[in-house]
Amino acid sequence: MDWKSTHLPYRQTGYFSRLITDYLDQADELSPYYAYPASPEGMRSALAARKAGKPVDRATLVQVLEEQYAGLAGAPRVKENIAKLASPNTFTICTAHQPAIFTGHLYFVYKILHTIRLAEWMKAQHPGDNFVPVFYMGSEDADLDELGQIWLGGEKLTWDTKQTGAVGRMTTKGLDKLYHRIEGELSVQRYGPELMAILKEAYLESPDIQTATLRILHRLFAEYGLIVLIADNAAFKRQMIAVFEDDLFRRESSRIVNETIGQLGEAYDIQANPRDINLFYLKDALRGRIEQTGDSYKVHGSALAFTESELRDELHRYPERFSPNVILRGLFQETILPNLAFVGGGGETAYWLELKGLFDHYQTPFPVLVVRSSFQLVEKQWMEKMERAGFGIEDLFRDEQDLMNQLVKRDSNQTLSLEEEIAAANQYYETLKALTRPVDPTLEQHVTALQVKAVEPIRLLEKKLLRAEKRKFSDQQRQIRAVKQALFPNGNLQERMENILPWYAAYGPGIIHDLYAHSPVWGEFVVLVEVL
Structure with a gap:
């Protein structure tokens, strides 16, 4: 399939906030809230800062990734990229999203392809170093109302399940009904049978949602060397114990971020507000906010309660039971990855702009914030x-x-x-x-x-x-x-409502290749018009 591409300024579409259009225009009033501009110069500065900054625990990163990929079919570029992460001259370009079922909205795919393109561009600019595209899976998110549905043919399809807690840990039980509903509509398309085989392997043969998401992304993007990282892991969270203690017992993150949004909020709408404690307690089917009442730390939605000493002991013994919210998630990501840039949508970029003070406090390199590319797919x-x-x-x-x-x-x-x-x-x-x-x-x-x-x-x-x-x-x-x-x-x-599945059923893997070919290195709004 051929497409005619037209690039438009984000501001012209009318669908992006003033904060984002001002950020893209590098407005002076936003300069205190990020470290480097989204530009070749900014990427060079971020690379230099990463090389000079505190090292990442690469051995743990590689070990966990090898464990996560152990049961997947071989993909040479993915295997090579995981091995490269052990080297101090290898860095990541990262995007992130929750494990939305059946890949959620179209922008789920767009942000991944943009991340891949930026990593490849960096390799061309800095051939002496390596750059690996990473999809950081927010598998600990508990918002099933958002992640448990997709739109198909103008109809909202919802996963009927009573499970609670982190969506990534949920079993795939009940998704067979949605699978058969999708099959009935898409299997008649040219690439429908191929698509349904991919979905069956991912969602009907996986023990949980995070594994299903890993599998489908591996099938769609392994040829580009994309690494999918599930951060819900004790070895990763152990690296955050000191930060988590500060949040639980000294309210450091809340204090720092509130100072920032007090200034940023004078001119712009605030995307995310910190809580006094920005951690959830995560165990089995529970993901509840940790709240302090007097001398007791209680887990919202449960009967669990800890004294300060008990909670501190729990953190040191079971760090995997502590789940960062949006305020701490970025710091967690940049602690475990040798990352240079974060590719995200307007909302993600907006909340990252609130976090620079937090990164400065913990002396952690702040990534270049790259607003992901958007597409409007227009059939002939x-x-x-x-x-x-x-x-x-x-x-x-x-x-x-x-x-x-x-x-x-x-x-x-x-x-x-x-x-x-x-x-x-x-x-x-x-x-x-x-x-x-x-x-x-x-x-x-x-x-x-x-x-x-x-x-x-x-x-x-x-x-x-x-x-x-x-x-x-x-x-x-x-x-x-x-x-x-x-x-x-x-x-x-379109990208905030529709799903990639109908497009794949009609055009096959070619739609992924076409989007990749037209994905800009720096964020732009691209209108693709079908040319037969």
């Missing part, structure tokens, strides 16, 4: 409808009514603009003001009120004329509405 039929209506790629993101107003004004044979009449009316009242001002200056306010009362009905009449004329363009409106509903389901960006 939808672009043809837009072109028949006289619009192009840049018009896809405009409001439906805005498009219709332009179309009607452009194609109608009637006079629909009353701007000349409005201007004439305004001029008439300005003349009245000039006449009355020398007599009594206080009358000017009265004339202004008369002016508003006179002009407003003319503007209302103009809107009614346009509305009446629109009825003659009902066919064009239906076409524009169909395009908008297809490309922006429920008014959202």
Whole structure:
């Protein structure tokens, strides 16, 4: 399949916050909240800082990865990349996401491909070093309402399970129903049978969700050397004991991050707020917040309670039972990985900007924050409808009514603009003001009120004329509405609603290859229009 690509500024789409567009523009007011710009110069600085900073426990990293990949089919590039991580001249480019079932939304795939592209670009720029793309799996997330559903063909499919706790640790029981629902819709496509075999191996033959996610990502991205890291591991968390103690007993992370958001919040909306304690207690089917009440530390949603000494002993004996929330997760990631850059979406970038003070406090290198690339996939039929209506790629993101107003004004044979009449009316009242001002200056306010009362009905009449004329363009409106509903389901960006599965069923692994080929090194919004 061939695609025609068009790159648009994020700001032009209207779907990204001011904080993110300002960050992309390298606004001065955001410079205190990150270490290096997302640029070649920033990456060089991050590389130098990592080389000079405190070393990562590479032996543990390699050992855990080898254990996690032990049961998977061989993939030479993955195996080589894991081995390379033992070397001090190997660094990672990382993205992260929770283990959403069946890969969740489209951006799940986009951020991975962007990470791969950036790692390859770094190798070309710095051939003496190695750069490995890593997907950090947030398998400890407990938000099943978000992770246990996908949208397929405009329908929300939900995993019916009563399991609780960390989603990554949940068994795959009950996913067979969703599998068969997906099979019924997609198996008739050209690559449907191939896709269903991949999904069956991952989700019906795995003991838990994190293993299923590891397997499907391995099948889709192993050829690019992607390493999937499950950080829910005692050996990794043992490296965070000192930080976890600070959070539990001295509230260090809460204090530091609150100082930052107090400053950042003066100009921007805050993405994440710290709690007094930013750790969960994780055991079996429980992931509950740790909260202090008096001298007791209680686990929300359970009867568990600890004294300070008991909780400290629990941390040292069972570090795997402590799960960082969003405030500490980034510090955890950068502690166990020799990482240079984090590739994330707008929301992720926003909360990372709150964390630099925390990294400075613990003398941990802060990664380059790269806003992931976004795609809008446009099938040929939808672009043809837009072109028949006289619009192009840049018009896809405009409001439906805005498009219709332009179309009607452009194609109608009637006079629909009353701007000349409005201007004439305004001029008439300005003349009245000039006449009355020398007599009594206080009358000017009265004339202004008369002016508003006179002009407003003319503007209302103009809107009614346009509305009446629109009825003659009902066919064009239906076409524009169909395009908008297809490309922006429920008014959202396609990537935040749709799933990769239908695209894979139709185009096979070629869709992954095409997205990879068109994925920019630095974050951009890319519109891909199908060319047959």
